[in-house]
Amino acid sequence: MPMIVMAQPIPPEKYEKWRDAISSFGGSRSEEYTAARTRQGVSRQGVFVHHTPEGPVEIMVMESDDPGRTLGLIATSQEPFDVEFREFLMDVFGLDLSRSPSAPLPEQLLDWTAPSRVPGP
Template sequence: MECITWFAPILPGKLEEWKALDAEMNGPRREEHARSRKRMGVVREVASLMQTPQGDFVCLFHEAEDLAKAFQTLAASDDPYDVWFREHLVSVHGLTAEMLQGPPPAEVFFEYRDAGGAA
């Protein structure tokens, strides 16, 4: 299993749109989001808001068997939910489908895992 943490900017003036997107994914579109992540092979996803003097960011954690394949699946999907989600990636974060075609958008440099502890 692979995991990665990364962040994306929330473009200036888009914080309320990001919060509305999050509320929709956690509310009326929760099942569609779960189906999307299953198609991608994502088993865990965490999004946190980080507000800094340099601006607002969403901090993300993704876990999947194959992260590159997961991002490529989202980038190429014609599922209506995935299309809707990608539209928001562009408008809220400035991220395009082309940016998701390659390897995950961050590189892991260090990871600690307690081999004897519970997950």
């Protein structure tokens, strides 16, 4: 399954807001989040925080048949949750999904999967 990984620095003054939102997507807002990601063709998503000397960084991993199309759907959906999600991205990261990206999507250089394990004798 194709995947995309993106990293965004989290402004320190927005960290608690970011953390609360991510927690809600897996908790109190999980039904809305699941419905949105299902509509957008996402089969798996993980969000990590990496604490660096420069501050926290969000690392997002998303599996989808077509990550570029999925990001386009997130950027254009008029569903209330998706509109609010875009506002969240703009507020925390200054990321405006309605504009064409200033750089290409991340380039995947390696996609390794463990070979099937056959039980030994």
